[in-house]
Amino acid sequence: MGKLHFAEQFAASLLCEHPSAEGFACEQCKPCHLRKAGNHPDLLHVQPAEAGKMIQVDQIRQLLQACNLTANYSGYQVIILQPAEAMNNNAANSLLKLLEEPPAKTAFLLVSHQPMALPATVRSRCQRIDFNRAAHDTMRQWLQTAAPAQSDVDLLLKLTQYAPLSAHALITGEGFAKRQQLWQSLAQLLLEKADPVQIAMQWDKLEAKNVLGWIQSWTMDFIRFRITSQVQWIVNQDFRDSIQRLATQIPLADLFKLLEQQQAAFSLLQGSSNVKSQGVLENLAIAWQRASQVTRRAST
Numbered sequence: 001m002g003k004l005h006f007a008e009q010f011a012a013s014l015l016c017e018h019p020s021a022e023g024f025a026c027e028q029c030k031p032c033h034l035r036k037a038g039n040h041p042d043l044l045h046v047q048p049a050e051a052g053k054m055i056q057v058d059q060i061r062q063l064l065q066a067c068n069l070t071a072n073y074s075g076y077q078v079i080i081l082q083p084a085e086a087m088n089n090n091a092a093n094s095l096l097k098l099l100e101e102p103p104a105k106t107a108f109l110l111v112s113h114q115p116m117a118l119p120a121t122v123r124s125r126c127q128r129i130d131f132n133r134a135a136h137d138t139m140r141q142w143l144q145t146a147a148p149a150q151s152d153v154d155l156l157l158k159l160t161q162y163a164p165l166s167a168h169a170l171i172t173g174e175g176f177a178k179r180q181q182l183w184q185s186l187a188q189l190l191l192e193k194a195d196p197v198q199i200a201m202q203w204d205k206l207e208a209k210n211v212l213g214w215i216q217s218w219t220m221d222f223i224r225f226r227i228t229s230q231v232q233w234i235v236n237q238d239f240r241d242s243i244q245r246l247a248t249q250i251p252l253a254d255l256f257k258l259l260e261q262q263q264a265a266f267s268l269l270q271g272s273s274n275v276k277s278q279g280v281l282e283n284l285a286i287a288w289q290r291a292s293q294v295t296r297r298a299s300t
């Protein structure tokens with residue numbers, strides 16, 4: 001949705017020596033140059049050490065020390081903390097002290113995907129700015145100019161649940177090509193042309209969480225088609241014909257089981273860094289092949 005982009009722009013504006021009348025940073029002054037190089041001493045970012053982890057109390061204590069120093073430049077000190085709901089209780093309590101008696105000319109920008117997950121005490125000390133989803137037409141127009149020519153912007157938006165920045169990242173990064181590769185390997189698996197262990201090795205190279213996300217999306221499409229027999233409900237429209245064909249090979253009950261297995265696998269990988277993703281993916285590849293009716297007939 002661009003919440004973090006907004007926070008970055010806001011910070012840039014506060015730090016800039018000559019912001020425009022609309023409030024945009026000039027991008028030319030010394031503070032702007034320092035910020036763009038990632039070296040502005042008055043701009044601090046607080047985020048989990050690793051994606052999916054919590055913000056620890058030590059990180060807030062360090063922030064406390066930094067805030068006690070005066071700004072290096074004449075303007076503001078700006079702290080961008082995100083995602084704010086990732087603060088553990090101790091971290092949130094520690095931050096609360098800062099928010100209750102904020103140092104002069106210091107702006108705390110808390111970016112949160114789930115503001116209700118923040119302690120009420122922290123929320124009550126903040127000014128809340130809500131970011132609502134833009135209209136589909138607005139997103140489509142933006143993506144048409146931002147994405148490479150010939151991109152299927154409607155498909156990209158659907159695939160990312162209408163999150164325009166994710167849609168943009170999907171087509172400009174490697175995401176879209178990887179998805180294509182993954183789809184081919186799943187189709188191979190279902191048509192019995194591949195060894196599940198080999199396939200799981202390929203999947204692991206594509207990053208387990210992404211693999212699970214895409215396969216989950218296709219499982220939903222298989223189910224949608226099995227239940228409605230209508231292609232219009234398929235989200236992954238670029239694979240519509242194959243989804244239609246393959247969906248009939250897998251019993252509906254098995255599709256629901258796969259959906260559950262994938263959800264459990266996702267939680268398992270999310271919860272611990274010690275879990276071997278390849279093992280999880282191997283189990284999944286085997287389950288998909290077993291569910292395919294072609295395999296079942298062949299083995300009896």
Ligand SMILES: [Zn+2]
Pocket residue numbers: 015016017018019025026027028029030031032
């Ligand atoms: Zn500037």
